[in-house]
Amino acid sequence: MINLTVNGKEYTVDASEGIPLLWVIREQCGLTGTKFGCGIAQCGACTVHLDGQPVRSCVTPAISAEGKNITTVEGIALDKNTLHIVQQAWIEEQTPQCGYCQSGQIMSAVALLNENPSPSDEEIDAAMSGNICRCGMYGRIKSAIKRASASLQSSTIF
């Protein structure tokens, strides 16, 4: 058993046999916002942050996350009533369709904007092309990132 810190909370989990972080987060921590899509880091649905860096949790051994801050989609809102600026932009653009990939999309977008608050179209493409959306909402995802970027410029929260 090891201790993991997910969204600031401690969890004691079974990380034996090389189990990927994804399954620990979903099945042991009970946080199901992070999704299983492919299992081989091809689709990005399982994206979480390790110390702020985006990783594909389906190929990240849980044990390697020990001692790091793990952030999932459930942990990015400021509080229950104040969504993250990226989440707000996602709602304003009415981005999701089926929604299954969106946790991963949002986590990739948050990481991108943390690194680069005003990305160009090409930079957005480069950061987001590891995240598949089978509903094809790429145009709306891009618009939402730009909207969030614009909000960041006029915001003092971040």
Added chain:
Amino acid sequence: MKKWTRRAFIGAGILAGGTLVIGIAIRPGNRSSKVAGLIASEGETVMNVWLKIAPDNTVTAIIPHAEMGQGVHTALAMMLADEMDAAWSKVKFLEAPADKEYANFAVAKGFIAGNATFPKFIDETIDGVFLTAVKSLNFQITGGSASVRFTGQQAMRIAGAAAKSMLMQAAADTWKVPVEELTAKNSIISHPSSKRSATFAELAPAAAKVKIPTQPKLKSPEEFTLMGTSLPRFDIPAKVTGEAQFGMDVQVPGMKYATIKAAPVFGSKVKSVDTTVSPSQYGVKKILNLGDAVAIIAEGYWQAKTALDALPIEFETTENSGLNQEGIMDSYRKAMDVDLAEGNLDTHFKDGDAATALEQAAILVEAEYQLPFLAHATMEPMNCTAWVHDGKCELWCGSQNPLGVRAAAAELLEIDIDQVTVHNQLLGGGFGRRGETDVMKQAILIAKEVDHPVKLIWSREEDTQHDVYREATISRMKAGLDQSGLPIAYAHQFIFKHHPPEAADIPYSIPNQLIQYSSPASHVPWGNWRSVDHSTHGFLTESFIDEMAHAAKQDPFAFRKKLIKDKPRFQRVLDLVYEKSNWGTPLPANWGRGIAIAQSFGSIVAEVAEVEVTFEGKVKVHRVVCAVDPGFAIHPNGFIAQMESGIIYGLAAAMTGEITIENGAVAQGNFHNYPVTRMNEAPKIETHIINSGNPPGGAGEPSTPLIAPAVTNAIFDATGIRIRQLPISKNDLRASIRPTT
């Protein structure tokens, strides 16, 4: 298509606690024979709905369709609320349970009323409604782009209008004023001249006693206040916080996890497997030989998957074990040859004498096309949680066909359907795949071996290799043109006809048509893939009409327009896409534009793709302009999202989508060898809607069939190379590139 007769069975009454309920069941009548086949297979048989007005004046619409991102819950609630003039902020929805249960009055009443007891009078009215509904009930499915077209038009709007009519009558009776002097707005009925007003909830008890209208008057489009606006969707907030619960996310107390490996060759069986659990298999609870598959139950998915990957399993060799893709396609060609030679081709459509006209034609155009099998690749891999206990079966899954799931479960377990409960969840993509019941049946077979719930999760590889595939097809087309380039004959032979049956029809006025098909046996299971047969025929007919235009030395837009002279809706759509795409204006070297148009699921769509073919022979789709006449777009932003979605889904298939069979099994397994469109490959999409005032058409499917031909026609425009085989990635375009100057 003939219009369906509107036959509404409406019942109403007040529950203990003051909630007014209105039940309505609709049965379509007067179906043309062409539509009947569709209905029988798609289950668009009975649409029913309940609405509730609670004492706090909230209106709840109960919606018998699954949400898979198409915004159906929002759009249908809007249709009901608009007819009713309900305040949108006080409108809620509930997804109805699997329909037969929902239409089974005892359970339905429980669902509506909770623990409240129905008064006697309401039993009579509501039971009457549902007795009629139950008798004619088939099953309820979300598919065929049907929710808004049928449930919305035929049930939601009528329910809303009936409720309003009853509330108005109640107000007129109470205030002793003519009903014509009343107005309804924001869930309040007012009598302006006497300055009296009352909320829906206040009028509900009296409304329950007025005569129930059988054919309430619906609004005309000018009177709509909600329909035609883009209200925020109900389902979106939970989808950005991670709270939205998909089938994959269900957690049932005591649940364990399972995964499965089915015989790779369809129809094959397990020959041998050791089902003894060894201590080295970490976390494993049970190994099950299901006959055609092996499943492992474990503490978690990862433990089950790891053990299953390491487990030696021998599968039986069958007559299909040596089959490969080329062999299958050759067998399709041969079947068509034999059927042709022996006069056994089935005729889909015949008009005039195509054979003679082809002989007399000045210009003959001929082509053979080939399309591959396609997997659905929904974002959420297949899964189902099952609990079989005490002669009952409980299932948690995301299904486009929850009642079909119930029926399948009851049959499999040989129990009464009333003993099966389906808790339908959000769907992480459907596209037709989630109308199937295969994964649910597996989950039941696994769960019935243990005394606790089991969540069965398919790996992405299992999902790719055990799909029900869009059929591969071979198509042979011939057209004859006269001296002036006018088509005088059209002949088409293709493999497999499923539905909708009209998919192979062409909108063009061409005399002397003969459209025929063959249905050779294939061991590869087929299923409904977004837009079903339109996904093949859109490409076939819209590629070939382009070939005809080229042979006639005419502009592809102008050629099409001439042949749809008698179809004003098509003409408007074509003109709009022409204008918005800047058709005919110059493009850089090695760029091209392609156009395609078709009607499917009640909507007419035209698309123009703007494409660049690079020096490496790579195709880059820069821009897609989409013009569409859906009759009326209930939720324009949602409708546009569906057009975009259908285009990207179709584009992925056109560019790289290909499932191939090797040694009887699917060769692809995951997104690395079944690639789909990503953000850096996605074109800019512009959608333009024509609200023509016709009955609403579908949204979820009609844009998919046209993107492949729009892109390949654009590639022809750019390079002179005609793509007759999909995916595009199979074609070498390098030789075609003209050096830029």
